Structure formats: structure tokens, C-alpha cells
Amino acid sequence: MSQRGGTTLLEHALLGLLYEKPSSGYDLRKIFATTSMGSFSDSPGAIYPALRRLERKGFVQSRAQAGSGRRRQVVSLTDQGTAELRNWIAQPVTQQEIMSELREFMLRFALSESVGGPAVSVELLSGLKQELKAVLSSLRDQQKALKPYLPLSGSLALESGVRGHEGLLEWCEHALAAYESAADR
Amino acid sequence: MSQRGGTTLLEHALLGLLYEKPSSGYDLRKIFATTSMGSFSDSPGAIYPALRRLERKGFVQSRAQAGSGRRRQVVSLTDQGTAELRNWIAQPVTQQEIMSELREFMLRFALSESVGGPAVSVELLSGLKQELKAVLSSLRDQQKALKPYLPLSGSLALESGVRGHEGLLEWCEHALAAYESAADR
DNA sequence: TCGCTCATGTAAATAGTTACATGATTCC
DNA sequence: GGAATCATGTAACTATTTACATGAGCGA
Numbered sequence: 001m002s003q004r005g006g007t008t009l010l011e012h013a014l015l016g017l018l019y020e021k022p023s024s025g026y027d028l029r030k031i032f033a034t035t036s037m038g039s040f041s042d043s044p045g046a047i048y049p050a051l052r053r054l055e056r057k058g059f060v061q062s063r064a065q066a067g068s069g070r071r072r073q074v075v076s077l078t079d080q081g082t083a084e085l086r087n088w089i090a091q092p093v094t095q096q097e098i099m100s101e102l103r104e105f106m107l108r109f110a111l112s113e114s115v116g117g118p119a120v121s122v123e124l125l126s127g128l129k130q131e132l133k134a135v136l137s138s139l140r141d142q143q144k145a146l147k148p149y150l151p152l153s154g155s156l157a158l159e160s161g162v163r164g165h166e167g168l169l170e171w172c173e174h175a176l177a178a179y180e181s182a183a184d185r
Numbered sequence: 186m187s188q189r190g191g192t193t194l195l196e197h198a199l200l201g202l203l204y205e206k207p208s209s210g211y212d213l214r215k216i217f218a219t220t221s222m223g224s225f226s227d228s229p230g231a232i233y234p235a236l237r238r239l240e241r242k243g244f245v246q247s248r249a250q251a252g253s254g255r256r257r258q259v260v261s262l263t264d265q266g267t268a269e270l271r272n273w274i275a276q277p278v279t280q281q282e283i284m285s286e287l288r289e290f291m292l293r294f295a296l297s298e299s300v301g302g303p304a305v306s307v308e309l310l311s312g313l314k315q316e317l318k319a320v321l322s323s324l325r326d327q328q329k330a331l332k333p334y335l336p337l338s339g340s341l342a343l344e345s346g347v348r349g350h351e352g353l354l355e356w357c358e359h360a361l362a363a364y365e366s367a368a369d370r
Numbered sequence: 371t372c373g374c375t376c377a378t379g380t381a382a383a384t385a386g387t388t389a390c391a392t393g394a395t396t397c398c
Numbered sequence: 399g400g401a402a403t404c405a406t407g408t409a410a411c412t413a414t415t416t417a418c419a420t421g422a423g424c425g426a
Contacts, residue, residue, distance in 0.1 A: 008384095008385070008386095010385085010386085024405075024406090025405075025406065025407090026404065026405050026406075029405095035327065035331075036284055036327070039284050039285045039286070041386070041387080043386080043387065043388075044405090044406070044407065044408095045386070045387065045388075045389085045407090045408080045409090046385080046386055046387075048406065048407060048408090049385080049386085049407095049408095050385085050386095053385095070394065070395060070396095070404060070405065071393085071394070071395095071404090071405065071406075072404090072405070072406095073405085073406075099221055099224050100224045101224070101286050101288065103286065106342050106345065106346075107342075109338055109341070109342050110338055110339045110342035110343075111338070111339075112338050113336040113337055113338035113339070114336050114338075114339075118337070118338075121337070121338045142220065142221070146220075151298040151299050152298055152303070152306070152363060152364065152367060153294055153295055153296070153297050153298035153299075153303075153306045154295045154296075154298070154299075156294070156356075156360045156363060157291050157294050157295035158295075159356070160291065160353065160356045160360075161291075163352055163355075163356050164349060164352060164353070167348055167349060167352040168345065168349070170348075171341075171344070171345045171348050175341045175345075178337060178341060179337065182337060193412095193413070193414095195413085195414090209377075209378090210377075210378070210379090211376065211377050211378075214377090226414070226415080228414075228415065228416080229377090229378070229379065229380095230379085230380080230381090230413095230414070230415065230416075230417085231413075231414055231415075233378065233379060233380090234379095234380095234413080234414085235413085235414095238413095255376060255377065255422065255423060256376090256377065256378075256421085256422070256423095257376090257377070257378095258377085258378075
């Protein structure tokens with residue numbers, strides 16, 4: 001189930017949220033449930049096991065909240081967990097990642113600034129830009145080659161893919177510009 | 186594992202390919218491996234079991250290719266399989282489907298014209314358009330609400346989502362126009 | 371004959387899904 | 399006291415992944 005070295009996308013999302021602040025499993029579930037965060041699962045059967053996996057790996061530690069009211073297990077990042085998060089975010093962008101809908105990229109990028117600073121964000125963006133160009137040109141080749149054999153709906157579907165990536169490239173340049181002008185100030 | 190009624194996205198993709206022409210598991214694998222078809226798995230451990238599931242459900246039947254050379258198990262759609270495909274394609278578009286990256290929508294749409302005719306394609310497009318507008322406005326609300334609390338990379342990531350959906354809306358109108366002008370001729 | 375590609379499959383492991391279980395606490 | 403919600407978890411099931419196994423035909 002796509003564990004590139006043993007840590008899931010969901011697990012990285014959890015690490016990212018815990019980086020902001022220590023939380024309980026229930027808190028995390030609610031974040032996924034309400035904010036449509038890249039559409040992760042908010043089911044307890046996904047989150048609680050994932051948290052325990054992270055604990056087993058030494059990336060988080062959980063302790064019962066002292067004293068007050070309800071039973072609550074607060075989970076927080078360890079140094080090792082922070083390191084893992086930092087490392088995962090700074091990974092170079094691959095074409096495969098772009099083809100498989102780039103949920104992973106967007107999560108990494110969204111976290112990059114808080115966790116690694118703007119230089120990491122910019123690095124990711126320029127990596128994306130480069131790989132995107134390659135993907136786009138091969139996508140356009142495929143489109144040209146297949147067009148005559150497809151029904152209108154088929155070639156329109158392909159076109160939506162190409163347009164999507166073109167739009168992404170524009171966004172990428174926009175984002176780079178935003179970082180540049182932020183640096184000027 | 187997201188089986189809305191028992192049939193996977195991969196399984197539907199296989200049905201779609203078999204609708205075009207009967208093929209062996211190996212053929213299908215190669216299609217996934219070479220054409221980056223929405224990025225489905227080309228692993229035998231995914232495809233052969235999926236084909237057997239489809240057979241169990243009565244959607245396909247497989248027979249050894251007669252005579253010649255290499256061993257080859259050719260799989261073809263049954264009437265029941267065609268019905269399932271047709272039915273799945275014509276399902277209304279949901280917001281949830283849009284949020285979860287619309288791989289499913291695009292597959293349905295790509296197949297819609299061959300399997301159901303242009304009217305079905307147009308129906309899907311106008312369904313998408315309508316739901317997209319709803320999704321977009323709630324997305325923009327969320328963006329506005331969260332912006333002040335996020336680092337630049339976070340709000341840029343959100344913006345990429347919004348832009349992506351805006352681009353999709355444009356594509357949607359473009360596609361509708363294409364069908365209109367095709368109907369005129 | 372040696373190696374490559376064709377072609378089909380199995381096995382173990384894992385993550386995620388749905389659904390259920392269980393208590394404690396707050397609100398009325 | 400009763401209902402809703404907080405909060406954590408488990409159990410059964412399924413699809414997919416990686417990796418391996420096997421054998422047949424093809425080209426040099």
C-alpha cells in the first residue's frame with residue numbers, strides 16, 4: 001500500500017499537524033473531518049492505528065493528560081519525528097509524484113515553510129517546475145499520438161490532464177514570484 | 186478500501202478497457218504500464234486478482250486462446266459487465282468525488298461516449314459543472330477563513346487547489362461547447 | 371543453448387474501510 | 399436521570415504492494 005520506506009501519507013499528515021501543536025487523536029480526526037484537508041480519512045480505524053505506528057517508530061510520544069475531566073491521550077512529536085518530517089519534506093520532487101495526483105507534493109509544500117523555512121519551499125517549487133515541464137511535454141506527446149483514435153470524451157479527458165498541469169505550472173511560477181517579493185521586503 | 190457497492194476503481198478501469206476489446210491480463214497490464222492511464226497499478230498482484238473478482242461477479246468471462254503458441258487467457262465482457270459499466274458511468278457526480286481528486290470522474294467521462302453515447306457525456310459534464318460551483322465557493326470560503334493563520338506556503342497550497350478547480354470549470358465549459366458544436370454538424 | 375520477453379499467477383504483509391464497543395462527561 | 403457528545407479503541411474484511419515462482423516460446 002504505497003509505503004515508500006515505511007511511512008504513509010496519512011502518517012506524514014499527522015506528523016505535520018503535530019508539528020503545529022500536540023493533539024489528541026480526537027482532535028486530529030476532527031481536523032480531517034471538518035477542513036477537507038486534502039481529503040484524508042477521519043475514521044478512528046485509520047487514525048488511532050497510525051498514531052500507534054508512529055509511536056512504535058519513535059516519531060511521537062503520547063501521554064495521558066493530567067488531572068482534569070475527560071480521558072485524553074495527548075500525542076506530541078519527538079525529535080526523531082521532527083527529523084523524519086523535515087527529511088520527508090525536503091525530498092526531491094519526482095515525475096511519478098506529479099503523475100499520481102500530487103497530493104503528496106502539496107502536503108509537503110504546505111508544511112515546508114513552517115518546518116524547513118522559505119528556502120525549502122522555494123527548493124520544492126523549483127523542483128516541481130522542472131519536473132512538471134518534462135511531464136507536460138510527454139503528456140502532450142501522448143495526447144497528440146492518441147487523439148485520432150479516441151472519442152471526443154476521451155480526448156477531452158486527456159486535455160483536462162494537460163490543462164491541469166499547465167495551470168499547475170502557472171501556479172508554480174506565481175508561487176515563486178510570491179516568495180521572491182516576500183524576500184525583497 | 187472505498188468500494189462504493191463492491192466494485193473498485195481499478196475494476197471499472199478494467200471493464201472500460203475490456204469494453205473496447207477483449208484482452209489478456211498481460212495486455213491490460215501493459216496498457217497501465219505504458220500509457221500512464223490515470224496512474225493505475227500495473228502490478229500482476231493487483232490485476233489478476235481483480236480480473237478474477239470480476240469473473241466471480243459475472244462481469245467478465247475468460248477463456249484460453251485456442252491453438253497458437255503461447256498460453257494466453259483472453260478476458261471479455263459479459264452483458265452483465267456491460268450493464269454494470271454503463272450504470273456506473275451514468276451515476277450522478279458528487280461533491281465528494283470532486284474533492285477526492287476526481288480520478289473516478291475522469292475515467293467515467295472518458296468512457297462515457299463510447300459506452301453511453303454523447304448524451305451521457307454531456308449529462309456528466311453538466312453535473313460536474315453544477316457540483317464544481319458549489320465546491321469552489323466553499324473552497325474559497327475556507328481559503329479566506331484560513332489565510333491569516335497560515336504561512337505563505339500553506340495559503341499557496343490552498344490557492345493551488347482553488348486554481349485547479351477553476352481551471353476544471355473552464356475545461357468543463359470548453360468541453361460542453363465542443364459537444365454543442367459537434368451536435369451542430 | 372543461453373537469455374530475454376511473454377504470460378500467469380501466488381504469498382506475506384500492510385493500510386485503510388465499515389461497523390461496533392465502551393465508558394466518561396456535560397447539558398438539559 | 400437521560401441524551402448527546404467526547405474520546406479511545408477493536409474486529410473483520412478487502413485491496414494493493416512487493417517479491418517471488420514458474421514455464422513456455424523466441425532470437426542469437
